[in-house]
Amino acid sequence: MQKFEISYYDGETSVSHNAFLSLQHDSWIIEYIHPLFGNRAVKWEIDRVERDMGFTSIFIFRYGDFPKQTLECKDERLLNSLKKFYPDKPFFDKKIDFLLRQSTTLILGLTASLIGLIICSYVYILPWFSEKAAGQIPVSMEIKLGEMMYENTIARYTKNDSLTACVNDFVKIIDFKTDYPIEVTVVAEDEMNAFAMPGGHIVIYNQLLAKMKSKEELAALLAHEVSHIHYRHSLKNIFRTLSGYLAISLMLNDVNGIAVVLADHSNMLVNLNYSRNLEQEADEKAIEIIKANHLNLNGFVDLLALLQTGNTDLQPFKLLSTHPLTKERIAFVKEMAKGQTAMKKNDSLEQKWQTIVAFEKR
Template sequence: MQPIDVRYNDGRSVAAHDAVLELMPGYWLITPKQQNADFQTVRWELPGIVTEQGFTNTFIFRYGEHPQQTIECKTENLPEILKQKYPNRVFFKRRISDNIFKSPLTLVGFIVLVTGLLAATYFFILPFAAEKVAGQIPQPVEVRLGDALYDNLISGYKVDSSLSLKVNDFAKAIDFKTKYPIRISVVKEKELNAFALPGGHIVVFDGILQKMKTKEELAALLAHEVSHVHYQHSLRSIFRSLSGYLFVSLIFNDVSGIIAVVAENSNMLVNLTYSRELESEADRKAMEVFQAQGISLKGFVDLFKILDTAAEGTASNELLSTHPLTADRMQYASELAREQTAFRDQSELQKRWLQLREVR
């Protein structure tokens, strides 16, 4: 067997020397190629040789106590040579890369696995993380974001200024139990729809106002939308939907970038669908507001009936497509309304409702 070219280091200096390796029964001999080298032939007993496993094409072996001697070898077929010479000793454990890249089918499987992991990160982990980050955004930043969304979105609608003024006046008679600045805009649209923006903006289509007969129905609609604002449902849903776009902005804490990305996708708010859990959470919060102020919870029951009836007829009901009305929600509202006993005078709310109807 021909000697094998290696680079040898005695562990005491940084210099490495060209040498040849001879594989002997039970030991290795390492001999310098140059006669004037700083070392003489070195003998390594087989049991003391340690292989340094790596992912490069350089094979490294160490020997002895500290400071350890080292040899490096770039002979590609060295594993086969050692296996033939010492069949009962394992110098190299099979590396993952060996298994992956030797078989085309295994390589394809590996690529599919990595692609799957990346997809899972993008579609599940990243949206979840983005939603959690959304919950940590300071309120002033969220209000700025909502303002940018509103400015982009409202240009596509015709705002009824007089009706908006009256609905905002109506809302001021209700304590919604939130720190957000609530600002309501009524737009001229036939559809039965209303939606909340992050930071306090609420857009109400006048189509749903035309269907209302009592102040409690309007109060229920507004309380429900304010609850979405209060719990940041819109913000969290937007961040989940746009998590891939927001990822870089979040990493660099680029508030302006976050606002820009979300504002450019403001139209998604019109069709933003909440889950059953979020709808139920908003219902509970809104109904707590009613109970705290002695407003009849029958307003929720009547509002749900308007939506349910419209869904069975020919009227366009965008509100139900984005705010799913389930039997559980209707039953919960009906049960609480039947059990409610504490009512308060709502003459101020009634007065503002009548003023609103005059404009409507």
């Protein structure tokens, strides 16, 4: 059986492994020696293998979901073997392979054009690409990245353990219609703010909590922030903002590189801005959550009124700089509250709210 020498990337790090590739009828077998785990064999199902049509003499193939596994091969016999083993599979493009082997000038010209395109589109295409890449990250990986960012961010604050425990007890009673593990941290700050983090963490400043008058207001705030998490707004905004730093790691499927960049910029979560469209999407999801839990939507109206009133004080609500409060948002929530039915009394939630109020007064 013919084997080809390759460089193999497992998708977890940017480190390459010297390996051998064997072609099977319905799969590829990659064999290599892992520095920690010894001899390893990886199977790629043939229908999931993709080829990168790069402008080099190296044959590059990728496999699986993000972060994809990658192999690189310089042996030109590989293409002939692919044609023989898989005549119906589009692993190669005859025209581009022919051209790349005929003209060095063409290669240089195409490379120069590509560099020019990258430079011209840096501001527009790269942020869009990064945001789309964020949407492809598995939830399990997002939760790990979010946990790391949370640890870096929360170290700058003084955590109120009592209020944190009370609010998390409050959270447990509400069904937020999401698979993310929601965990709230209350911190001691003079400003009025709250922000969501990728993966499930929410940070609330105690001064904002102290301004609230009812459990429905707190439920509305949490529902809105959970909605940002559910739709991955925080993750997508971070990737868009840091696209220049993340580009190389995304192209190389380097998870460790992505983690390092996010860790170094965790502080930006405090001032992460949301567009009107994202705010509208989060509001709609929040309303869905509030209705499903049979809570009064007027609590959401009261929350928006609180933010609007507070913004006229000498010290404005910092939350409004990141969550723009428009007339359209307020009118929309008021309209939804008018037609609400099927509200129910929730004694358990009220009890948890009174416990929060009691701790705030201490």
